[in-house]
Amino acid sequence: MSLRVLLIGASGVFGSRIARQLAGDPRFRLTLAGRQSTSLAALGESLGDPAVQMAVLDVAAIGLVEALTALRPQLVIHAAGPFQVQDYRVAEACLACGSDYIDLADGRDFVAGIGRLDARARAAGRLLISGASTLPAFSSAVVDALLPRFSALKTIHHAISPGNRTPRGDATVAAILGYCGRPLRLWRDGRWQWGRGWMSTRRQVFPFGGRWVGLCDVPDLELFPSRYPAVREVAFRAGLELRRLHFGMLAAAWLVRLGVIRDLARHAPRLRRMSEWVLGAGAMWAAWWWSWLVAI
Incomplete structure (x- = not known):
């Protein structure tokens, strides 16, 4: 049946x-x-x-x-x-x-x-x-598959950077915007410390090239320290294909951190549509100025 x-x-x-x-x-x-x-x-x-x-x-x-x-x-x-x-x-x-x-x-x-x-x-x-989902189901499966290659696993740094044309829904965008600029707990040096969503940006090398990525608040940060007891540091980062979009998000995260924007996630539908328009530099400037306007 x-x-x-x-x-x-x-x-x-x-x-x-x-x-x-x-x-x-x-x-x-x-x-x-x-x-x-x-x-x-x-x-x-x-x-x-x-x-x-x-x-x-x-x-x-x-x-x-x-x-x-x-x-x-x-x-x-x-x-x-x-x-x-x-x-x-x-x-x-x-x-x-x-x-x-x-x-x-x-x-x-x-x-x-x-x-x-x-x-x-x-x-x-x-x-x-x-x-x-991708996190933590696929990510933990990857770590499990790689475990036999190491005598000891001390650090887990993983990242994802989807293409700009990858379909994304309002719920996904809202989830990301919800922690942009906000405190998130990180397992560092064998103890819990604090970071900020979409901050601590760094350049990550992928098989298809280098992209900028920032910290994200995902289940792995909570689950991996107990799943892999010997691990002393866990961090997950994500980035956007277009640099102007990624740093536009970083700018918005700073506005949240400074208290200028109070609730970025509620603007997810509009920001998602704007991200789909960004095929040139002009739309990013529109997104930048709009991020200031929504704070008022």
């Missing part, structure tokens, strides 16, 4: 990619869920699979347990970020209705705290997975 899969946040950047992978596969009976019926309908039409079902669902609304129970999923994939501002209501609703659960969370506190539900999940015989 086909596995009944409920995909929450299906019309987002990552959700739509998962939908395209699962649609048409006879092993799965897919239901796309999200807050906007029009977006779901457009995605469903693009998939070309008449067996795919739709469900308008708001994870923040009252009655989530009842809604999931009515849909009868066997597996819920939660791709509706940003997870930095969410609690565990979706995972708890899955436990209540007898469904397995997996999310794409990259929020540090969210992923690190999911363990509080471990005893309940084991008692219910349910699978509960958080952080099935």
